[in-house]
Amino acid sequence: MSSETVRGRLTDGELSPQRVAGLVAAVLLAGLVLWGFAFPETQAGRFVAILTDRSTLAATLRLSVPIAFAALGGIFAEKSGVINIGLEGLLIVSAFGGVYMADVTGSVWMGLAAGIVASTLLALLFAVVCIEFRADQIIAGLAIWLIALGLAPFASQVVYGGPNTASVDTVDAIVIPGLSSIPFFGALFSATPFVYLMFGAVAASWWTLNRTSFGRWVNASGENPKALDTAGVNVTRVRYAAVLLSGVLCGFGGAALSLSIGQFVGSGSTMVNGKGFIAIVTYLFGNYNPVGALLSTMLFAGLDALQLTLQARDVFAVPQPLVRTIPYVTVIIVLALFGRTRIPKAAGEHYESGDE
Template structure:
C-alpha cells in the first residue's frame, strides 16, 4: 500500500513538473511572438535556434553517460554516488593519453579504462569488504578530485592542460540544413555514441536476461540467487558498466574541449551529481534519464547565451545558477523516487 501511494505521489510530482514546463513554454512562445524585442522574444529566438540544440546535445554528453552508468549500478543494488569522480579521472586520463599517443581515440580508450578501474576498486570495497556505499562513493569522488589535478601538476606543471586534438563533426548534407533539428545531423562522435548508448541501455535492461538479473539483484537478490544466478557477479558487472559509461562521458567532455581544467571542482563542475538527479527524475529509465539530462543541459546552454544578451543587467553569477536552481526545484516537486528495494544493502551468500 505504501509503495502504491509513493508511486502515485511520484507520478503526481512529475505531472506537476510537466504541467509547469508546458505553461512556461507556452507563455514564452506567445509573448515572444507578440513582442519579438522583449526578453521573451530573445529567449524564444535562442531556444529555437539550431545552435541551441547543438549546444544542448554537446553539454548532455557527460551528464547522460554518467546517468546511464548510475542506472546500471543502482538497479543492481549498488549506489554509486561517485559518478563525479569517474568523470574527473576519465577527463584527465583522456587528455593525458591523447597527448602521450597523439591519438584522440587512444586517449578516449585510456579515459574509459581509468574510470573502469576506479569502478572496479569501488566494487571490491563495497561488495567484498561490505563498506558503506555512500561513504565509498564520496571517497571515489574526493580521491579523483585530488588525484587528477595532482597528476596534472606533476606531469605538466599545472592543474590545467591543453589537449592535442579534438573530435571532428560528422555532417549529413541536406539534413543538416533543416532549421533546429538539423543539429541532429551535424554533431560530434560522442553525441552519436550517446544515442547508441541510450538505446542499447534501454534494450539491455528491458529485453535481455542480464537486464532481468540486474533488476532482480536490486529488488530481490535472494530470489535471484535461488535460480542459480550469482548476485555478486551481476553487481560487479553492473558497477563496471557504470565505470565504462561514466568514463565515456568524462573522456568525451575533455577531448571535445581539448583541455583538462583542474581548478576548483575541476571542469566537471558537479555534472556527476546532476546525473544522479537526472536518472532519479527519469525513474531509472535510460530514455527518461536522457530527456531529463537534455533539460538540465538545455538550461546550461541557455544561461551561457543569456550572458551575452545586451540590455539586460542581470549578473552573470546569477544567470549561471539557473541549471542548479532547476535541479533543486525538480527534486522538490518530484519528491522521493522509489529506489530499488535492496539498493545500498549488502548481500552475502555461501554459494556466491
C-alpha cells in the same frame, strides 16, 4: 463538479497540488513563448529566439554527453543494488586519462580507450571495497570522488607542470549534408561522434535492461537478491559486472568531455564541475529509465546552454550570478512538482550467498 468529487480526485492524485502547479507553470511558459513569437522585438521575443536557435540545441547536445553517460552508469550500478555516488570521480580520472593518452599517442580514440580503462579501474576499486569488504557505499563513493579530485590534478602537475594539461587534437563533427541545414534540428545532423555514441549508449542500455537476461539479473539483484540467488545466479558477480559497466560508461563520458575541448582542466573542482552529481539527479528524475535519464539530462543541459547564452547576450536586466542559477533552480522545481522516483528495494544493502 461537487466538492466531494474534487476532494476525491485530489486524494487519487488526479488533481494533486503538484500537478496543478505544474499545469500553471506550463501554461505560463507557453504564454511566454507565444508572446515572444508574436512580438519578436520584446525581451520575450529575444528569449524565444535564443530558445529556438540552432546553437542552443548544439550546445545542449554537447553538454549532455558526460552527464548522460554518467547517468547510464549510475542506473546500472544502483539497479543492481550498489549506490555509486562516485560518478563524479570516475568522470574526473577518465577526463585526465583521455587527454594524457591522446597527447602521448596522438590519437583521440586511444585517448578515449585510456579514459575508459582509467574509469573502470577506479570503479573496480569501488566495487571491491563495497561488495567484497561491505563498506558503506555512500562513504566509499565520496572517497572515490575525493581520490580522483586530488589524483588527476596531481598527475597533471607532475606531467605537465600545472593542474591543466597541454592541448590535444579534437574530433571533427560529423556533418550530414542537407539535413544539417535544417533550422534548429539541423544541430542533430552536425555533431561530434560522441553525441551519436551517447544516443547509441542510451538505446543499448535500454535494450540491455529490458530485453536481456543480464538486465533481468541486474533488476532482480537490486529488488530481491535472495530470489536471484535462489534461482542460481551469483548476485556478487552481477553487482561486480554492473559497477564495472558504470565505470565503462563514465569513462566514455569523462573522456568525451575533455577530448571535445582538447584539454583537461584541473583547477578548482576540475572541468567536470559537478556533472557526476547532476547525473545522479537526472537518472533519479528519469526513474532509472535510460530514455528518461537522457530526457532529464537534456532538460538540464538545455537550461545550462540557455543561461550561458543569456549571460553572453545580456537579454534580461538580471545579475549574472542569478542567471547562472537558472538550471539548478528549474531542476529543483521540476523535481518537486513531478518527481516520482521508486528506489530499488535492496539499493545500498550488502548481500552474500546464503544471507537471509
